[in-house]
Amino acid sequence: MDNPTREQIKTILDEAKTIAVIGLSPNPNRTSYMVSEAMQKAGYRIIPVNPMADEVLGETSYASLTDIPEPVDIVNVFRRSEFLPEIAEEFKKINAPVFWTQLNVVDENVFTELTEAGYTVIMDRCIKVEHAILK
Template identity: 85%
Template sequence: MNNPSREEIKKVLDTAKTIAVVGLSPNVNRTSYMVSEAMQKAGYRIIPVNPAADEVLGEKSYASLLDLPEPVDIVNVFRRSEFLPDLAEDFKRIDCPVFWTQLNVVDEEVFNDLTEKGYTVIMDRCIKVEHAILK
């Protein structure tokens, strides 16, 4: 598994406006909340994907990627690796070019499948850290 170069990741972050965050917790002490809040403050629109929450960070939460009412630029995943195959199947059915998983969230088969289909795939990287490094 080879993630895109830092230059390619910077391009992704520079062109993206909207990020769907799968597994975004409404709990302010959870990493998903802190990272998403930082990205929201950096100017990105965050759309929560969490069937157990009505709203997170002032945005309506959706039960799944398939319920999103509009296209997004990045799907950022805060779920365990075993959920990636199913999430990737939903991801392929929406209009989004980038599948990004947070630290320690990896599935080699999903990475290869999505990359072969032409998607940009970034795994095992924190979007907040990458944004801070590349800005």
């Protein structure tokens, strides 16, 4: 499992405008909230995907990726690794170009499947840390 190079990740972050965040909590003390808030402050549109929330960070929250009514550049996953196969199936239905999982969220089969299908996959990396390093 080889993530894209830092140079490739920089290009992804430079070109992306919209990030759907699966598992974005409305609780400001949760990592998903803090990371997404930082990315929002950096200029990205954040779209929460959390069936238990109506709104997070001032944005409408959707129950699933397929409910989002607009294109997404990056899907950032804040769910445990065991949920990745199911999330990857839904991800393929919206045809976003980048599937990104946070620290310690890894599934090598999902990585291989999505990469072979032509998607860019980044696993076990914090998008906020990568953004801070590369900007």
